[in-house]
Amino acid sequence: EAGVTQFPSHSVIEKGQTVTLRCDPISGHDNLYWYRRVMGKEIKFLLHFVKESKQDESGMPNNRFLAERTGGTYSTLKVQPAELEDSGVYFCASSHPPGLAGAYEQYFGPGTRLTVT
Amino acid sequence: AQKITQTQPGMFVQEKEAVTLDCTYDTSDQSYGLFWYKQPSSGEMIFLIYQGSYDEQNATEGRYSLNFQKARKSANLVISASQLGDSAMYFCAMRAGNGNQFYFGTGTSLTVIP
Numbered sequence: 001e002a003g004v005t006q007f008p009s010h011s012v013i014e015k016g017q018t019v020t021l022r023c024d025p026i027s028g029h030d031n032l033y034w035y036r037r038v039m040g041k042e043i044k045f046l047l048h049f050v051k052e053s054k055q056d057e058s059g060m061p062n063n064r065f066l067a068e069r070t071g072g073t074y075s076t077l078k079v080q081p082a083e084l085e086d087s088g089v090y091f092c093a094s095s096h097p098p099g100l101a102g103a104y105e106q107y108f109g110p111g112t113r114l115t116v117t
Numbered sequence: 118a119q120k121i122t123q124t125q126p127g128m129f130v131q132e133k134e135a136v137t138l139d140c141t142y143d144t145s146d147q148s149y150g151l152f153w154y155k156q157p158s159s160g161e162m163i164f165l166i167y168q169g170s171y172d173e174q175n176a177t178e179g180r181y182s183l184n185f186q187k188a189r190k191s192a193n194l195v196i197s198a199s200q201l202g203d204s205a206m207y208f209c210a211m212r213a214g215n216g217n218q219f220y221f222g223t224g225t226s227l228t229v230i231p
Binding site: 003009031033035037040041042043044045048055056059089091093095104105106107108109110111113 | 167
């Protein structure tokens with residue numbers, strides 16, 4: 001079974017530019033999550049999709065961030081325009097549908113390291 | 118409020134020795150889950166072990182065990198017989214609240230010394 005994949009692994013952009021991060025969850029996982037870790041701090045929740053619907057987007061920092069999951073498969077997270085404080089590692093995770101064994105366990109991707117200069 | 122605290126930024130352990138990584142949590146929920154993840158230098162987050170709040174037995178997975186003390190709200194990870202490959206960042210996480218989001222601590226960097 002392929003794991004959660006994220007693209008790109010690294011991205012360096014200038015302030016004001018746009019960046020789009022992509023996440024491919026494990027096949028069959030309805031739940032998809034985005035998290036962010038700013039240097040030296042804890043990993044923080046951004047939002048949660050169930051299939052193509054946003055279940056919880058309470059962690060999204062502001063309207064410069066836009067997440068989509070068309071068709072309930074892969075997801076994108078766009079930052080436009082990027083600011084210096086957006087730098088960090090963006091993790092994507094996915095989990096089984098509720099009711100299945102291991103439904104609460106989230107499988108994480110390797111993350112995308114975003115640097116805004 | 119939901120919160121995870123890891124007070125050890127860095128830890129060292131001799132190869133083949135056991136090590137305990139501390140984690141305390143704060144939640145007013147009755148039902149919650151506690152997780153430990155390992156993040157090696159390659160970056161991926163590897164799930165290690167899970168403890169449910171209603172589980173009476175401490176979780177174990179191979180060399181990993183979770184010392185769950187509910188009254189003290191602690192969920193320490195114990196790694197027995199440390200190996201060089203255990204050198205990594207370790208994150209404690211909690212699933213609580215209305216959603217399925219995880220709350221993470223700041224992590225502990227473990228270095229295993231040969």
